Amino acid sequence: MKIAVPVKFVPDLVEELTIDPSGAALDATWLRLIINEFDDHAVEQAILLKERGGGQVTVMTIQSEGADDFLFAAAAKGADQLIKLTGDFNNANNHALARIYADLLKESKPDLIITGVQAHNDLDGSLGPLLAEYLGLPYVGYIAGLTVTGDKVVARKEYSGGLVAEVEVTLPAVFGIQASEQPPRYIAYSKIRQVMGTAKIEEKPIASLDLSGGTPISRMFQPEVSERATMLEGGTEEVADKLVAIFKELGTL
Amino acid sequence: MSQDIFVVIEHLRGLVSETSYVMLAGARQLSKSTGGNVTAVLLGQNAQDLAKNLAADKVLYVDHAVLAEFTSNAYQVALAGLIKEYSPRAVLLGHSSIGMDVAGGLSVKLGLPVVGSCRTFTADGKFVSQICGGKIMAEGDLPGPTALVTMVPGGYKAEQGKSNQAPALTNIPAPALDGLRVTLKKYIEPDTSDVDISKEAMLVSVGRGIQNKDNIELANELASALGCAVSASRPVVDQGWMPTTRLVGKSGKTVKPKIYLALGISGAPEHVEGMGDSQVIIAINTDPKAPIFNIAKYGTTVDMFDLLPVLTDKVKKAK
Numbered sequence: 263m264k265i266a267v268p269v270k271f272v273p274d275l276v277e278e279l280t281i282d283p284s285g286a287a288l289d290a291t292w293l294r295l296i297i298n299e300f301d302d303h304a305v306e307q308a309i310l311l312k313e314r315g316g317g318q319v320t321v322m323t324i325q326s327e328g329a330d331d332f333l334f335a336a337a338a339k340g341a342d343q344l345i346k347l348t349g350d351f352n353n354a355n356n357h358a359l360a361r362i363y364a365d366l367l368k369e370s371k372p373d374l375i376i377t378g379v380q381a382h383n384d385l386d387g388s389l390g391p392l393l394a395e396y397l398g399l400p401y402v403g404y405i406a407g408l409t410v411t412g413d414k415v416v417a418r419k420e421y422s423g424g425l426v427a428e429v430e431v432t433l434p435a436v437f438g439i440q441a442s443e444q445p446p447r448y449i450a451y452s453k454i455r456q457v458m459g460t461a462k463i464e465e466k467p468i469a470s471l472d473l474s475g476g477t478p479i480s481r482m483f484q485p486e487v488s489e490r491a492t493m494l495e496g497g498t499e500e501v502a503d504k505l506v507a508i509f510k511e512l513g514t515l
Numbered sequence: 516m517s518q519d520i521f522v523v524i525e526h527l528r529g530l531v532s533e534t535s536y537v538m539l540a541g542a543r544q545l546s547k548s549t550g551g552n553v554t555a556v557l558l559g560q561n562a563q564d565l566a567k568n569l570a571a572d573k574v575l576y577v578d579h580a581v582l583a584e585f586t587s588n589a590y591q592v593a594l595a596g597l598i599k600e601y602s603p604r605a606v607l608l609g610h611s612s613i614g615m616d617v618a619g620g621l622s623v624k625l626g627l628p629v630v631g632s633c634r635t636f637t638a639d640g641k642f643v644s645q646i647c648g649g650k651i652m653a654e655g656d657l658p659g660p661t662a663l664v665t666m667v668p669g670g671y672k673a674e675q676g677k678s679n680q681a682p683a684l685t686n687i688p689a690p691a692l693d694g695l696r697v698t699l700k701k702y703i704e705p706d707t708s709d710v711d712i713s714k715e716a717m718l719v720s721v722g723r724g725i726q727n728k729d730n731i732e733l734a735n736e737l738a739s740a741l742g743c744a745v746s747a748s749r750p751v752v753d754q755g756w757m758p759t760t761r762l763v764g765k766s767g768k769t770v771k772p773k774i775y776l777a778l779g780i781s782g783a784p785e786h787v788e789g790m791g792d793s794q795v796i797i798a799i800n801t802d803p804k805a806p807i808f809n810i811a812k813y814g815t816t817v818d819m820f821d822l823l824p825v826l827t828d829k830v831k832k833a834k
Contacts, residue, residue, distance in 0.1 A: 275648045275781070278804065288651070303753065357622070380615065382648050382783075387629035387665075391619025400588050400696040401620060404612040404766070416700065420766045421527060421612050422788075424705030424759065429586065432696040438615075440766065441753045475622070477630050481654040485645070485806070491798060491814035501817045502826040505797065506833050508813060512795060514717040514774050515741060515833055 263317035263410065265308045266372040267341075268363040269301035270389060271326040272381045286479045287353075295327050300378025306442035307408060308376050309340045315410055317373075318342045322366065324351050324359065330463060331454070337461040338449045344461060349468040356384055357475030360392035362468055367397060372434065374415070379403045379438035386477040394436035402429055403438030516660060518551030521606040523558075523594065524569065525613045527585060528702065531565050534609040536676030537668050539570050541636060542607055544671070545657075548640030549604045555682065556606075558582040558593050563684060570678035575601075579689035587616035588697035595624055596690045603661055607633075610665035611765070618663050628658035632784070635670035645669075648783040649806035667784050669791065709760035710744050717743040717774040720763060720790070721751055724779015724800060724819065728756040733823040734778060740830040746770065748786045764789035778819050782807030 273279060274294040282289040308319045321336040322345040323329050333344040347362060367375060375397075380388040394401035406426070407418040410433075419427045420440055431437075494504045509515035520542040525532040542553045555571035557563075560583035566574045575597060581589045594617060598606060606621075608614030610632050622629045632644040637654070644653045645667055657664075712718060719738040725731060731745070738745045747757040749764055763770055765785040775793035780786060782798070782805055790796070791810055798811035799819045808814045815822070 273647060275650060276802070279647055279650055281651075288647075299750075356619075360623075383646050384631045385644060385646060385653060387619035387622055387631055387663075388615060391616065392623055395620040395623035401616065402587055402697055403616050418703075419612060422532070422765055422767075423769070424762070424767060425527065426703040426705075427584075428700040428703065430698050430700050435696065441749075445754045475628065477628055477655065477658060479653045479655045480641075483652050483654070485649065485652050485809060487809045491796075491808045491811035493808075494813055494815040494817075498817055498821045498825050501815045502822060502829050505813075505815075505826055506829050508795075508797065509717075509741070509774065509830070510833065512774055514743070515830060 264372040265317055265319045265374045266367055267304050267308045267321045267376050269323045270298050270381055271295040272298045272383050281482050286482055297332050298378050298381040300439055302446045303442040304376045304378050304439040305336050306446040307439050310443055312340060333463050334454050334457050335449050338453045338457040344463045346463050346465050347468050348465050355386045355476030356389050356392055357386055358471050358473050360389055360396055363393055364396035375436040376439055379440045390436050390438035399434055399436050400431055401436045402431055404440045405437050406441045407443045516602045518549040519554050519603045520546050520551060521554050521556050521603040523556045523608045525609050526565055533673045534611055534668055536673035537671045538607040538666050539676030540671035541666060545636040551604055566684055567681040568677050569682055570676050571682045574682050574684040575687050576684050577687045577689050579692055581692050584699050585613050586697045586699050588695045589692050591617045591620050592690055592692060595621055605662045605664055607664050607666055610667045614665045618665050622663055627661050627663055630662055630664045633664045633666050645784055648781055668788055706760050712744055712746045712761055713768045713770050715744045715772055718746045718772045719776045720746040721778050722748040722780030723750040731756055737823055737827045740827050748780050777807055780807055781805045
């Protein structure tokens with residue numbers, strides 16, 4: 263069984279986000295990129311499937327700060343093949359990314375394609391369903407577990423309120439992962455360093471980026487807030503006293 | 516080509532989702548600038564009754580056995596046919612486990628643009644999307660010819676999408692729905708063996724800021740002093756630090772306690788969807804720019820690891 267995991271990197275929300283002078287995009291100068299956390303879960307789910315039923319796991323990303331470290335960590339977890347697409351990815355939207363990944367996957371023809379269900383900066387749809395349609399494959403998202411039997415997969419799909427549906431999908435197919443069956447495993451840096459000596463990242467240059475299908479943005483801004491929280495001033499003791507007073511006032515204490 | 520706004524009604528097991536009504540309210544706002552009708556699109560089997568309180572000008576109803584419950588494959592085929600035939604100005608879908616399964620596929624199949632995470636429409640018909648965990652809003656002209664829009668809740672009140680008067684319903688013949696590769700096997704009910712967090716008067720809720728499983732004990736101690744339960748946001752549950760039964764948000768429970776004490780929760784839209792209607796939200800987060808402070812009544816940036824032991828102590832003494 264061949265499993266492919268295409269991923270993307272997104273701005274780290276822990277850092278302050280600023281708007282660039284155009285007023286319609288994030289300022290890339292100070293942007294720190296990290297792996298989309300749903301994609302991290304997708305890698306874990308792929309490794310779990312391989313451990314349970316065998317197979318070959320290919321993790322693919324576009325070039326980005328942190329891409330090599332991420333790929334080597336995936337290898338240390340058990341990924342067999344690492345692919346990094348190189349070229350100019352400025353202003354890449356998900357339609358463009360999906361087309362690039364689709365070109366790669368048309369050749370390798372995996373049985374399962376697993377990717378994160380969404381990313382926090384998706385504006386033109388999430389990657390998985392776009393990719394599925396470019397490949398002419400079925401897509402099911404919001405997945406929190408996959409069981410493969412022959413050419414069928416039973417996927418556990420999450421709905422609001424804690425309701426779960428068991429959905430049967432005929433392979434090949436694309437799945438959007440909400441959460442892997444186990445939390446993404448921790449890999450010690452010493453183990454990643456070990457892998458760096460043996461694992462190889464295949465670099466594949468892209469010819470040019472077709473940006474069609476993206477959603478044009480005319481303005482970006484921080485949300486306007488009608489009423490912000492009243493901040494409780496003071497040190498730990500003082501804040502604790504104020505909270506106790508609020509609990510009492512509202513009758514929960 | 517028409518100026519109508521389609522709203523794809525989401526329903527599971529005979530219940531229309533709140534998001535559907537929010538979308539109808541949004542569609543009404545958008546239709547003021549486009550000048551078209553608000554058309555609800557209902558796919559189902561013997562589901563006509565679900566249309567009766569939709570605040571829409573009309574309903575296009577497709578009845579078919581495989582549309583009885585949602586599956587991505589069948590919905591996509593049925594919606595593609597309708598969009599091609601009617602060419603509405605926009606199609607509103609949930610930014611949800613239903614809408615997001617089909618919006619991308621429809622975009623590629625029909626060559627139409629998608630707008631993700633849309634929260635509101637401006638008076639002149641622009642979309643306003645909420646991205647980057649609620650930290651950034653992105654605005655743009657509604658792309659054409661037909662914009663496929665996935666909508667997050669929060670921008671409109673569900674009540675505005677409901678009506679006492681049943682809209683006119685038109686039956687549309689179902690397309691050929693064979694050769695489908697996605698089928699629903701069964702639903703698994705939510706686990707009810709644990710405490711029901713939606714019934715608690717107060718919740719101490721932990722987010723990513725709690726850092727590790729051991730630290731959850733700090734929240735447990737405060738909650739037991741207060742006599743309430745501990746709940747969590749998605750990252751905490753995904754790490755396996757808390758069971759799914761305690762999950763608040765889009766894929767978890769919706770809660771409306773008297774006090775929601777958010778510890779290290781950033782306030783991403785997916786979380787707010789499940790707790791935004793709490794009576795009083797109190798946020799403890801070291802990031803002064805965390806979106807949670809935009810919806811909280813009270814807040815502090817004091818480090819929770821310093822605060823929690825002191826607070827627990829004071830709560831015990833105050834009893």
